[in-house]
Amino acid sequence: MAGASAGITAGIVNMLGILPLWLYSAVLVLSFPVFIIGLFLWWMAKEGTEDIPFIGY
Amino acid sequence: MIAQLILATLTGLLLLGIHRKVIARIQRRPGPPVWQEILHMLKFSFKSTWIPATASTVLFRGVVLVAIGIWTAAFFVMLTGGSLLVIFGIYMLHKIVEHGFGLSSGSPYGKFGGVRSVISAASEIPLFVSVAAIAIFTRSFDISDIVAYQQVHGPLMFIAFPAAVAMYIVILSKMPFGPFSIVESKELVSGYKTEHFGIWRAGLEVCNGLKTTVLLATFLMVFVGQLPILWLGAGMLLLVVSLSFACALTPMLSPFDSVTVQTLVTGLMLCYGAVLFIGVRA
Amino acid sequence: MTNLAGVPYYILEFGDELVYFTPYTITLFLLALTFTIFVLISMPERQVDIAFGGDAYTTKVISVSEMRFRRFMAIACGLASMGAMVTGDIFNFTLFTAMVGITNVGIVAAVKSPHVQNAAYQYGLVALSATVPLFGGAAIYAAATGSLSMIELAKGALPAVPFVAKAFLVLGVIGEGMAPFYAAKAEMFRAPGAPYVIMCSLSSLLIFLRVIEVVMLG
Amino acid sequence: MWGQYSYGILVVLVAGVIAFFALAIETDDLHRFLLLDLVEITALGVIALLGTDLAEALILPGLTVGIAEQLALSQIYCTKERIMQNPVKGLNIEVIAKADAPLIISMFLVVYGLILSGFTGGGVAGLGLVFFFMSRGYREDLNLLEMASGISWALWIFAFFCFMFLPQYWFIALMCAAVGIVLKVTVKMSLVGTMWGNGND
16 A cells, blocks of 8 residues: 555656656656555455465375 | 556557467467456456465565566666667566566475576577677667667668577567476476465566567567557567467477577577677678 | 766776776666665575375475574675676676675575585585686786776777687686576575575676676777 | 786696696596685686786785685585584694694794794794694683784784874884784684684583
8 A cells, every 4th residue: 555655656756757867767667566566455355364385286 | 657667568468468369379279368468467466365374475575576677677778778788687687586486485386487497597698699799780789879770771680680580589488388488387387476376476467568568679679670659569469479379389398408499599699699790800 | 889888877986996887787786786685684485395195295494593694695695796786897896706606605505405515515616616717817807908997998998808808707707607507506596595595596697797798898 | 028928828728727627527526626726726827927016916805715715615515525523623643732842833933923023923923823722622712812812903003003193103113013913913823723613612
């Protein structure tokens, strides 16, 4: 949730276009993964209990 | 730019879906619909998720972020016409992503996928020779300079044909179901991504979409030149269909054979590079 | 070819020793930094072994003392590869590369499995012998051009670097790092403790990427 | 000049090829490890051929890295072959343990080192102490050594300030610095072999 909002605010700030291009892309490189994962975490279904990895059929 | 990023991701996933469809039609199966990969990504992102009890949690999560991050960076380098070296550095570092995905869960299948990914690092060497061969012609590594060179001298596809072939093989080795994709062969369940499910898998799908777009578009820009957006799309489609034919008609090689073939290609490319170099000096 | 990996953003000089960032090296540097932070804060995974023919499985647990040692070594490895990414001096680059070789051995040295130990020993033998072309290459660079500074080499005013020196440098880096060329390094990755083991492969990839840039200078 | 350099590098490369050849045909792990030292020397030879101050500055780190790598490898060899299980305590040879000779030799070395003073002197004196400890299976008192090390450090700093602020007393400062560094190097040398785990407890 925090990740998603961080990503969106970073995006809005950069939309103003007052930043130089390299800083713009640097911020976006950092915030895009956080934004994606945050978004998914936000709408994801409830977390299950931990289990061991798949060990074969 | 966020819009472009998301568009690039969706395009890449759509191309991967087309890839699957074409392979299926060649093998006389109906195959999934072309937007299957996009649905796949969305489906995984809604699913209930947990991390295996044996996993190294920080690495398990962090490597997904790194995977998306490095390809976002590659996308920007491509858009702004930056150095080709950076894109191919990132391409090589994708090995680390595969390795991290595989090892962080503690699953034996993931581990073997990761180890195979390290062994097949030999596939990256032809790439650098082809990059160097391009640089011998264009005297620069910047994509913008390479594009400018092609506007004067015509597409590099014809000037440096072996380099184009080598890079085609390199892209082929990153496509799913190809002859060189030993890291996710079916005897390892899903290879390095066995234990990443739910939203972490969805993150990996985002990375795959971006990666496909960046690699195909870079190939076109470096070997054909600057194209209008529609022609770029058509070229990527053509490239994907040809890659699908290559993937559908060849069996997956054993790890040993895969590395041997890639090493042979490397040797040939080194010879080609040496010939070019001597030609330039003379 | 002066504009190789982009324009240097930042140059820090201490007399002859200098540090510089280009878009290429800064990408590599940041990645090394990211993974070093992962190593710093992550716990190792427990690798699962399946007992075939049944449902039983075992997990390999890494003891705290072993973990401390390996984490230290992995951080040292990360620092050494960061150094190799930003340095602007060819001899420093070779020193950092040799240091990455040592720490790679250290990362898996504490693993008790004899298979991994053996692989680490064989790797160490190759890495140690690879320091010969590595240092030799750097020395020939200095002898032929009179300078070890990459910035000076990139300006193109110096005499051409002999092919032998470049070949030696690449040979040395391949001996220190690249997995596909000898199996021992790949065998080392079977050791448990993913965040630490991954540092081995990351550092060798990074150093290989950097040496490509170095070789194309001058 | 270039001609001489080329001949020199040719000789070193031939030596390197011979050393690598020996390494390639040797199959025993320990022997290969020993041969590596030989191989390493050819690298130092290439650097030394520079023949300038730079060469000296480059050899030192090269040598250090080589030694560090050899130490790491020998440790791995020990654990690999399970040699660590039976630790060795000193030179357990009865003739040496009983005789006066080690004492006399050590005394001679220490005194000679003190006369030499400076870095080399410290090395010689330290060697004497190491020899003495090894032959007697001495239980090192680390606290005492740490204290000596601290005093030598203080002496050195004092000498440094003397040079800075009272240059007319340069001779005293020089002597202090010499004694300080003798003590420091001696202590460091005599610590060799005490860091290998808890063998002495």
